[in-house]
Amino acid sequence: MLKINYVDKHFEKVTALQNINLSIEKGEFFGLLGPNGAGKTTLMNLIVGYLTPDSGSISFQGELVASDNLNVRKKIGFVPQDISLFQEITAYQNLKIFGKLYELDNKDLSKKIDEVLELVRLNERKHDIVKEFSGGMKRRLNLAASLLHDPPILLCDEPTVGVDPQSRNAIFDMLYNLNQNGKTIVYTTHYMEEAERLCSRLAIIDNGNIIAKGTLVDLINLMEQKETIRIQKTAATQSKIESLNLIGTVNEYDFYYELIPNDSFNQHSKIFKMLEENGIPNQFIQIGRANLEDVFLNLTGRSLRD
Amino acid sequence: MKTVYNLIIKDLIRLKNDKPALLLSFIVPMALIIIFGNIFGGGGPRGRVAMILVNESNSPVAKLIESKLDTVKSLYVIKTFLSDDRKDTFKIDEQKAIELIKSGKSSAAALIMPKDFFTDTSTALKFKFYFDPKNDIESALIQGTIQQTIMSHAPRLFPVLITRQSLKFIGQDSTAKFISGFGKLIGEFFNVPIDSVIKSMTIVDSASLYSTSLNTASSANVISNLVKFENEQLVGKEVQNPGLTRTVGGWAIMFLLFSLTGAATSLFEEKQEGTLKRLLCMPVSRAHILWSKYIYSMLFGIFQLLVLFFFSWIIFNVEMFSNFLNLLIMITVSAAAAVSFGMLITSFAKSMNQAAGISTLFILTMSAVGGSWFPTSLLPDWMQTISKVTLTYWSVDGFLQVLWRQAPFSAIALNVLVLLTISLLINLYALVRFNNNKTL
Ligand SMILES: Nc1ncnc2c1ncn2[C@@H]1O[C@H](COP(=O)(O)OP(=O)(O)OP(=O)(O)O)[C@@H](O)[C@H]1O
Numbered sequence: 183m184l185k186i187n188y189v190d191k192h193f194e195k196v197t198a199l200q201n202i203n204l205s206i207e208k209g210e211f212f213g214l215l216g217p218n219g220a221g222k223t224t225l226m227n228l229i230v231g232y233l234t235p236d237s238g239s240i241s242f243q244g245e246l247v248a249s250d251n252l253n254v255r256k257k258i259g260f261v262p263q264d265i266s267l268f269q270e271i272t273a274y275q276n277l278k279i280f281g282k283l284y285e286l287d288n289k290d291l292s293k294k295i296d297e298v299l300e301l302v303r304l305n306e307r308k309h310d311i312v313k314e315f316s317g318g319m320k321r322r323l324n325l326a327a328s329l330l331h332d333p334p335i336l337l338c339d340e341p342t343v344g345v346d347p348q349s350r351n352a353i354f355d356m357l358y359n360l361n362q363n364g365k366t367i368v369y370t371t372h373y374m375e376e377a378e379r380l381c382s383r384l385a386i387i388d389n390g391n392i393i394a395k396g397t398l399v400d401l402i403n404l405m406e407q408k409e410t411i412r413i414q415k416t417a418a419t420q421s422k423i424e425s426l427n428l429i430g431t432v433n434e435y436d437f438y439y440e441l442i443p444n445d446s447f448n449q450h451s452k453i454f455k456m457l458e459e460n461g462i463p464n465q466f467i468q469i470g471r472a473n474l475e476d477v478f479l480n481l482t483g484r485s486l487r488d
Numbered sequence: 489m490k491t492v493y494n495l496i497i498k499d500l501i502r503l504k505n506d507k508p509a510l511l512l513s514f515i516v517p518m519a520l521i522i523i524f525g526n527i528f529g530g531g532g533p534r535g536r537v538a539m540i541l542v543n544e545s546n547s548p549v550a551k552l553i554e555s556k557l558d559t560v561k562s563l564y565v566i567k568t569f570l571s572d573d574r575k576d577t578f579k580i581d582e583q584k585a586i587e588l589i590k591s592g593k594s595s596a597a598a599l600i601m602p603k604d605f606f607t608d609t610s611t612a613l614k615f616k617f618y619f620d621p622k623n624d625i626e627s628a629l630i631q632g633t634i635q636q637t638i639m640s641h642a643p644r645l646f647p648v649l650i651t652r653q654s655l656k657f658i659g660q661d662s663t664a665k666f667i668s669g670f671g672k673l674i675g676e677f678f679n680v681p682i683d684s685v686i687k688s689m690t691i692v693d694s695a696s697l698y699s700t701s702l703n704t705a706s707s708a709n710v711i712s713n714l715v716k717f718e719n720e721q722l723v724g725k726e727v728q729n730p731g732l733t734r735t736v737g738g739w740a741i742m743f744l745l746f747s748l749t750g751a752a753t754s755l756f757e758e759k760q761e762g763t764l765k766r767l768l769c770m771p772v773s774r775a776h777i778l779w780s781k782y783i784y785s786m787l788f789g790i791f792q793l794l795v796l797f798f799f800s801w802i803i804f805n806v807e808m809f810s811n812f813l814n815l816l817i818m819i820t821v822s823a824a825a826a827v828s829f830g831m832l833i834t835s836f837a838k839s840m841n842q843a844a845g846i847s848t849l850f851i852l853t854m855s856a857v858g859g860s861w862f863p864t865s866l867l868p869d870w871m872q873t874i875s876k877v878t879l880t881y882w883s884v885d886g887f888l889q890v891l892w893r894q895a896p897f898s899a900i901a902l903n904v905l906v907l908l909t910i911s912l913l914i915n916l917y918a919l920v921r922f923n924n925n926k927t928l
């Protein structure tokens with residue numbers, strides 16, 4: 183459905199994207215996971231035809247995306263990362279303007295506006311000036327504006343930044359339902375939790391390169407170590423951590439230590455016993471499967487949130 | 489104290505980076521001071537006001553005044569005109585002078601010294617003065633200059649004229665008595681031979697006219713008796729509110745420039761809001777955005793001017809309907825030119841603030857130089873030349889033709905052509921810039 187072939191994009195001195203190849207199929211919920219400056223927004227801008235690639239090409243439903251191909255844009259919904267709304271007028275007026283530009287006629291549009299406002303739960307505020315909205319409300323409206331024309335594909339560029347957990351969950355549910363009803367969704371984020379929760383397939387992007395792609399299982403299978411042992415950083419554990427070198431390698435993070443045990447410690451019971459002997463209580467030990475954070479760390483040597 | 493100092497430094501650093509504030513605080517006032525200074529102050533090269541001079545008299549006095557007016561620095565004396573094929577020059581006569589003023593193309597005033605300007609029996613110098621009061625300052629300036637020239641260069645004339653007046657009104661005998669008495673008085677007072685005083689009061693000899701030694705402290709009342717101006721206003725006699733009719737066009741174009749530049753530079757706001765990007769991610773092209781801005785601004789400008797003129801009509805009787813079609817044409821081309829100016833600024837500036845600064849600087853300068861605030865004829869020659877490259881000039885002049893002179897389309901054809909050409913060129917240039925520098 184969406185094909186990105188050998189795309190490069192440079193800004194004056196920065197190489198924002200390098201040799202990007204992606205193929206996204208109809209009905210997928212596709213995630214782009216990467217840290218700040220990875221090139222996610224740039225890729226979105228290219229897909230929607232706002233930017234033009236230096237080389238390579240992008241096509242949607244067999245049609246080449248280009249800045250002068252307005253026809254393609256009619257079929258794409260785009261939620262920009264930055265809030266893009268006319269601040270001095272009401273939510274309703276905003277949606278009216280955008281809907282008109284998608285050539286919706288008045289009757290359909292009014293219905294559609296009510297529908298999308300219902301989706302993002304802003305119906306009660308529809309005649310209020312956008313400027314007076316809270317950050318999270320603006321973000322929800324920003325999303326709603328991209329749904330008016332019922333596009334077969336929806337590109338969401340970090341749509342949940344600054345949204346409270348409750349509203350964020352509502353957005354997740356909404357996107358999930360849209361996807362269940364056949365909408366293809368491309369979703370960028372730097373939260374691995376979001377990517378894990380939402381995406382059926384994803385690509386990890388770093389420094390303008392796609393460094394891995396596949397389903398969540400595919401990506402985790404890239405790891406040698408499929409599970410992690412974490413020890414919560416507390417006043418009590420901090421002083422004891424030296425002694426853990428006997429068990430394996432210890433990596434230190436902001437809020438926890440990660441323990442990668444030696445081959446001789448291949449059973450949980452042995453590890454627990456050793457830890458207890460070294461004065462680290464069970465309560466601070468957490469054993470889990472590897473997550474996308476670990477995958478990213480494994481591939482780049484850096485944490486996602488560095 | 490240290491904190492205050494540091495805070496002041498902070499403000500200075502911010503000011504340094506705030507180009508619009510700097511422009512508005514320093515450059516704009518300096519530019520305006522230069523312009524106003526040139527008009528109203530001394531110093532600096534002074535502008536010359538054009539005046540047609542027709543001398544039909546053979547009298548040496550007329551010759552003298554003519555030659556003196558030629559040398560007056562503040563006047564640019566026109567005596568000839570070019571034939572239509574620009575091959576021959578002809579001397580302007582009274583009829584031609586009237587024609588020229590009515591057309592408004594060469595000068596706003598003509599001074600005629602007719603055949604009977606000063607004859608053997610004249611008791612006063614007779615001038616005819618034709619004028620188009622499209623601006624008061626200009627006419628006043630010319631009349632003042634003429635009086636001053638006559639007063640300072642032909643003082644010897646006045647005793648003669650006084651004598652002749654007294655001859656006329658109080659008779660031969662009394663006049664002889666008056667002359668000898670007056671001569672004696674003057675002679676004793678200034679300690680000069682009485683004979684020579686009496687002679688100077690009775691005989692006009694052109695050589696002695698050049699002498700400027702005599703005190704010229706005569707009162708204006710006496711002078712105005714001795715120098716007779718026959719004034720005739722040639723243009724705008726029927727205009728109900730001359731003052732506002734002459735100036736409304738100038739103000740109109742200035743406000744138009746401000747509002748339409750604002751409309752064009754609102755692109756920056758939309759960029760900042762992110763809505764510009766959103767629009768460009770929708771089925772909307774850059775060309776759509778530019779065209780919509782252009783058309784919106786045009787309509788807005790036309791509407792704004794119509795309201796402004798309508799308002800002047802209701803409140804101040806400025807006639808807008810008697811020449812409405814031509815007024816509408818002028819309004820439209822002025823709006824087109826103003827929009828393109830706004831687009832140009834937008835294509836150059838990097839931010840809303842910068843755009844506001846640059847445009848204010850240019851608009852105020854163009855308004856001053858182009859005739860929005862006062863007639864360009866008051867400016868020094870070099871500034872008048874600059875004035876002709878501003879769109880304000882062509883617009884103000886066009887409105888003047890339409891409102892003041894009630895001129896037909898032929899009179900504003902050139903203005904329309906120039907304004908449209910300016911808009912076209914500026915728009916093309918702005919478009920090239922929009923394409924190159926990604927302002928959008
Ligand atoms: N208009 C631009 N001009 C110059 N450089 C740019 C421009 N847009 C992006 N870049 C650069 O391209 C790189 C990728 O930026 P991009 O916005 O795509 O990152 P991102 O993955 O969306 O990051 P974030 O999570 O912070 O939104 C960065 O180094 C950025 O500085």
Ligand SMILES: [Mg+2]
Pocket residue numbers: 222223224263339
């Ligand atoms: Mg981004």
